Amino acid sequence: MEYQIKNPKVSIIIPTYNESNNIIEILKQIKNSIPKNIISETIVVDDNSPDGTGRIVEEYIKNFKKITNHTIDIIHRTAKTGLSSAIFNGIQEAKGETIIVMDADHSHPPQIIPKMIESLKKSHCDIVIASRYVKGGQIKDWTISRKMISKIATKIAKLFLNIEPKDPMSGFFAFKKNILKNSKFDLLGYKILLEMLVKTKNVKIMEIPYTFTDRKIGQSKLDSQIILDYIKSIWKLYRFGKNVKTNNKKYTNFVSKAARFYTIGATGLLVNLLSSFLIVTGIPDVWYIHANLFGIASSISSNFILNKFWTFEDKDFSKKKTVVQFSKFATFSTLGAVIQLGMVFYLTETQNMPYYLSLILAVMTGAFGNFILNKKYTFKEKLLE
Numbered sequence: 001m002e003y004q005i006k007n008p009k010v011s012i013i014i015p016t017y018n019e020s021n022n023i024i025e026i027l028k029q030i031k032n033s034i035p036k037n038i039i040s041e042t043i044v045v046d047d048n049s050p051d052g053t054g055r056i057v058e059e060y061i062k063n064f065k066k067i068t069n070h071t072i073d074i075i076h077r078t079a080k081t082g083l084s085s086a087i088f089n090g091i092q093e094a095k096g097e098t099i100i101v102m103d104a105d106h107s108h109p110p111q112i113i114p115k116m117i118e119s120l121k122k123s124h125c126d127i128v129i130a131s132r133y134v135k136g137g138q139i140k141d142w143t144i145s146r147k148m149i150s151k152i153a154t155k156i157a158k159l160f161l162n163i164e165p166k167d168p169m170s171g172f173f174a175f176k177k178n179i180l181k182n183s184k185f186d187l188l189g190y191k192i193l194l195e196m197l198v199k200t201k202n203v204k205i206m207e208i209p210y211t212f213t214d215r216k217i218g219q220s221k222l223d224s225q226i227i228l229d230y231i232k233s234i235w236k237l238y239r240f241g242k243n244v245k246t247n248n249k250k251y252t253n254f255v256s257k258a259a260r261f262y263t264i265g266a267t268g269l270l271v272n273l274l275s276s277f278l279i280v281t282g283i284p285d286v287w288y289i290h291a292n293l294f295g296i297a298s299s300i301s302s303n304f305i306l307n308k309f310w311t312f313e314d315k316d317f318s319k320k321k322t323v324v325q326f327s328k329f330a331t332f333s334t335l336g337a338v339i340q341l342g343m344v345f346y347l348t349e350t351q352n353m354p355y356y357l358s359l360i361l362a363v364m365t366g367a368f369g370n371f372i373l374n375k376k377y378t379f380k381e382k383l384l385e
């Protein structure tokens, strides 16, 4: 643009889709919030909004007072191709070494921008997340159910991806541009911060509280497609994370451990069948119930050893510890079986649920309970890590 200032220090990226009634006000507030001695630019990334957001910003830029330390720019994209990719386009065009990303709909208060810039500088960190979920942060005007969905989605992300921040799904954050240098991004869906948290290495992160206020004008663009993209991206990032070493040590998280636990569970079935079968055919006149008991005992034992070694990565097989762990493991296995039986009976008899459905539910509950109990009490790990 003709009146560009050279080398802005801070670039603010604002993705827009149908924000004609919000964008000018937020641009004004941003300009007024940034300390006057900092050279900065705001870049709006518009996806050809049908309501004319792009045109309105163009007009505003024409009349924007040029003798300040702040410029405004707009990138016009031809179609709505996703929030993450819009933000990424903005980042690519940005000239600042500090980048701030925020929404146009007044959910994110620009008044805390100075604090974000300050924190990046003073605390020597690389990413500052404006957070709803640290002490002092909150959400205004969201329904209980939207709050719950957000909490659950956050929990899922943390379990799958092994990330520290309390609000990894925030759409309001600041970072040093150079941390993106060596990473390749998929840019699926809504959550570019989440992808950054997974794909950048050795970055220091800080969270500062803010109050998220639901938009007064226009609609959220979050729809079922975006939720689907979210699930896909969590899966992709999970696969990515599995193949990457963090702090030189491969980290096995909650989900990988659950997967191992159930793989072993499946092998346990085989061990059970095979050993029962061996006894029945190998020992003449053996009572089949004894053979089955032997099968159950062998599968519990093999499950225990494999889980100790592989799932929970506990290589300490000293006698006392192993015996204590084994008795807990066997108790939980029995408990799981009892709960399963009780549940199948209850659901089928009193809730009129079809047998196959109650069986699936009961097996899943039993298996999950089993995993959780063993993780916490047998192998003494934190539950959600």
Ligand code: GDD
Pocket (backbone or CB within 6 Å): 014, 015, 016, 017, 018, 019, 045, 046, 047, 080, 081, 082, 083, 086, 102, 103, 104, 105, 107, 169, 170, 171, 172, 190, 191, 212, 215, 219, 220, 221, 222
């Ligand atoms: N260019 C572009 N393209 N902009 C988009 C698109 C798109 O496909 N989809 C949404 N936007 C813009 C909106 O115009 C708005 O400025 C911002 O992105 C956020 O969109 P909303 O539709 O208002 O999202 P939300 O309020 O449901 O969710 C926001 O808040 C969450 C909690 O902080 C987002 O910022 C999420 O990323 C965030 O997790």
Ligand code: MN
Pocket (backbone or CB within 6 Å): 103, 105, 107, 215, 220
């Ligand atoms: Mn919003």
